[in-house]
Amino acid sequence: MTDSQFNDMNAHSLITYILENHHTYVKSSIPMLEQFSKKVVSYHGGEYDELVKIAALLKGLFVELLSHIEKEENILFPNILDLQKIGKDDKEINPKSESNQNLIIAMIYEHENALKVLGSIKNISNDYAPWGNACKTTIAYFAKLKEFHEDLLQHIHLENDILFPKVEELIKELTGKDKDSESNELRGELSDLDDELF
Numbered sequence: 275m276t277d278s279q280f281n282d283m284n285a286h287s288l289i290t291y292i293l294e295n296h297h298t299y300v301k302s303s304i305p306m307l308e309q310f311s312k313k314v315v316s317y318h319g320g321e322y323d324e325l326v327k328i329a330a331l332l333k334g335l336f337v338e339l340l341s342h343i344e345k346e347e348n349i350l351f352p353n354i355l356d357l358q359k360i361g362k363d364d365k366e367i368n369p370k371s372e373s374n375q376n377l378i379i380a381m382i383y384e385h386e387n388a389l390k391v392l393g394s395i396k397n398i399s400n401d402y403a404p405w406g407n408a409c410k411t412t413i414a415y416f417a418k419l420k421e422f423h424e425d426l427l428q429h430i431h432l433e434n435d436i437l438f439p440k441v442e443e444l445i446k447e448l449t450g451k452d453k454d455s456e457s458n459e460l461r462g463e464l465s466d467l468d469d470e471l472f
């Protein structure tokens with residue numbers, strides 16, 4: 275799918291796409307990568323310190339990523355879906371609520387951190403290129419790591435560059451309408467005042 279196709283989606287469809295494709299992918303890949311990592315460290319960790327370093331980085335990354343995804347699924351995404359549903363007269367939900375904006379800032383920060391860790395793994399693994407006599411497991415492991423990195427790049431691109439700007443637009447639209455109605459009210463009050471004075 276192209277960026278313009280993603281841009282044409284509303285927030286609800288885009289969130290569904292991200293959940294079904296990227297969140298599911300992360301959750302199913304982590305146990306697979308953990309198994310690979312354990313295996314290659316036990317077979318070749320003595321000879322290749324890189325494998326031990328990668329295993330340590332992955333361990334931290336997976337903890338962070340799973341908690342990140344949980345925050346998106348349980349807090350941020352439901353909030354965004356609420357924003358899409360509310361009308362301009364809905365007083366229950368504050369579209370500009372600090373929690374939404376702070377959460378988005380926090381998510382972007384966590385994205386950067388995850389990409390930094392994957393950047394280090396990419397360097398340590400020499401761009402995911404297994405050494406000449408690497409075993410089949412190591413070759414499959416590096417290929418999976420590369421795929422995982424590429425998937426996360428696209429996942430983060432969809433959130434940072436397409437979904438979050440859409441949310442900002444939604445917030446602007448909702449608060450903009452509020453401002454209009456407020457200024458109409460104010461205008462009404464002023465003309466009432468005019469009538470009273472003259």
Ligand SMILES: [Fe+2]
Pocket residue numbers: 292296297343346429433
């Ligand atoms: Fe996500």
Ligand SMILES: [Fe+2]
Pocket residue numbers: 342346381385430433
């Ligand atoms: Fe995210």
